[in-house]
Amino acid sequence: MIWLCGDTHGLHDIAKIERFFSGPEAPSGVTKQDSLIILGDAGVLWDGGEGDRLFQKRLSALPCRVLWIDGNHENFYLLGERPVTENWNGGRVHKITEDIIHLMRGQIFTLEGHTFFTFGGGYSIDRGWRVTFVSWWPQEMPGEPEYLAGKEHLAGAGHQVDYILTHTAPERMIPFLTQTPSSGEIRLQRYLEEVASTVSFRRWYFGHWHQDVTCGSFRCLWEDIVPLGE
Ligand SMILES: [Fe+2]
Numbered sequence: 488m489i490w491l492c493g494d495t496h497g498l499h500d501i502a503k504i505e506r507f508f509s510g511p512e513a514p515s516g517v518t519k520q521d522s523l524i525i526l527g528d529a530g531v532l533w534d535g536g537e538g539d540r541l542f543q544k545r546l547s548a549l550p551c552r553v554l555w556i557d558g559n560h561e562n563f564y565l566l567g568e569r570p571v572t573e574n575w576n577g578g579r580v581h582k583i584t585e586d587i588i589h590l591m592r593g594q595i596f597t598l599e600g601h602t603f604f605t606f607g608g609g610y611s612i613d614r615g616w617r618v619t620f621v622s623w624w625p626q627e628m629p630g631e632p633e634y635l636a637g638k639e640h641l642a643g644a645g646h647q648v649d650y651i652l653t654h655t656a657p658e659r660m661i662p663f664l665t666q667t668p669s670s671g672e673i674r675l676q677r678y679l680e681e682v683a684s685t686v687s688f689r690r691w692y693f694g695h696w697h698q699d700v701t702c703g704s705f706r707c708l709w710e711d712i713v714p715l716g717e
């Protein structure tokens with residue numbers, strides 16, 4: 488079984504996940520073969536210290552494993568220090584622990600028989616009060632090699648995947664989202680728009696906008712935690 492959820496921002500917004508797996512409506516029979524996928528701004532690596540250890544400990548205590556794509560609020564310095572595992576279910580990952588795994592940008596994974604294209608990253612609209620290399624990293628926005636890798640992998644898959652997982656949204660979705668769009672992200676939104684127009688997919692899930700919105704095949708997640716396909 489695979490579930491998806493929006494941003495967790497480390498311990499700040501972890502409660503929705505813990506409630507989901509321990510509340511009266513909690514799914515039963517969940518094992519570490521099942522996955523919860525966090526759609527960026529996960530905060531798995533942030534302070535490099537006690538906060539990270541506590542957050543990772545609480546994620547590991549969940550009945551399933553945790554997979555995540557990066558958002559804009561991640562410590563990209565710490566992430567970049569982690570060794571890359573090639574060809575984990577078809578794509579590149581950083582294994583933070585055995586049950587907390589970062590799905591890198593521009594990859595295609597096969598999980599439970601479904602294919603997923605992943606493309607994290609986003610622009611911090613609160614960048615003005617953040618400190619470079621302390622609470623903000625330029626790698627929040629993808630670089631050309633990542634854009635290129637994504638295109639190549641999609642071409643290799645015949646421009647067809649089952650699901651697309653991103654942090655921010657393709658350009659066509661912006662009018663349906665309530666936050667003021669930022670021009671800082673336009674390159675990424677246009678890239679994702681090109682993906683949306685050229686790739687056939689069943690459903691596209693994203694986070695970043697801190698709201699729960701469904702629009703056709705696109706679903707923005709924030710408080711909602713949904714099973715794959717919903
Ligand atoms: Fe966020």
Ligand SMILES: [Fe+2]
Binds near residue numbers: 528558560609695
């Ligand atoms: Fe974000």
